[in-house]
Amino acid sequence: MNSSSSDSSQANIIRAHVFVSGRVQGVGYRAATADTAQLLKLKGWVRNLRDRRVEAMFEGDRATVAEMLRWCHEGPPAAVVDQVEVNYETPEGLKEFQVLV
Template identity: 70%
Template sequence: MNQPSSDRIRAHAIISGRVQGVGYRASTWDMAQLLKLSGWVRNLRDGRVEAVFEGTQAQIDEMLRWCHQGPPAAQVTAVDVNYETPEGLQGFEVISSVRW
């Protein structure tokens, strides 16, 4: 029997620091695939990165731990997280356009 979908949570993260031009979005996609998370990641106009992750508490916790470090060239100064109601996203997407 499948687990109920109520075990899924959604984290909306804003990552600050040197996180653009260092492969942060591509590395986030890699880690999301490894952890089997759904959601998306994109650059913001102000130099931060925005991401949404949907999965279990354990998956989300691991992803957020990774976000605090990011890829080797990144210098993360803050990760601000809000928890929201999951939307049932499928797959993980890198959004290439900058949010204005």
Template identity: 60%
Template sequence: MTDRTRAHVYVSGRVQGVYYRATTRDTAREAGVDGWVRNLDDGRVEAVFEGDEAAVREMVEWCETGSRAAEVDDVAAEYEELEGLDGFEVRW
């Protein structure tokens, strides 16, 4: 049995209008990670990843680069209790 974990992530920099959310969704789905991603009014992107601990940690690391056009300044991640999310979506 694999250890599952949850990461709640805030990404700052030039991360809106550069396909960051769509690329995050696609990358998470390929990795088998559940959760969601959305833009925040202050220009950051917020995401939650749930899944195998190694896959979730890889997604947090991936956020440091993000989509090709993104310019990431900072990634802040907190590890939390699982909520049991299923699938990965872009939230509005």
């Protein structure tokens, strides 16, 4: 059996570490992020920070993570997103998506 197809799919997995600022706490941003990430079958987590930003980690294929990052610029209807900072890191093989507190 040739493992090149699994190797190529693993090579397409990326990890985006995201910080979102604006009116993103108290507007359902974390819950909506988790719902959207789970719908897209992404792995990772999301949490509120003390400085009023939301921090998230997304792992998945390149196109799906890109779709999630586009969503982060809008967020749920009550959110007002000022900035989305994205840092790409080495994937760790996360198994699920969680809301952290």
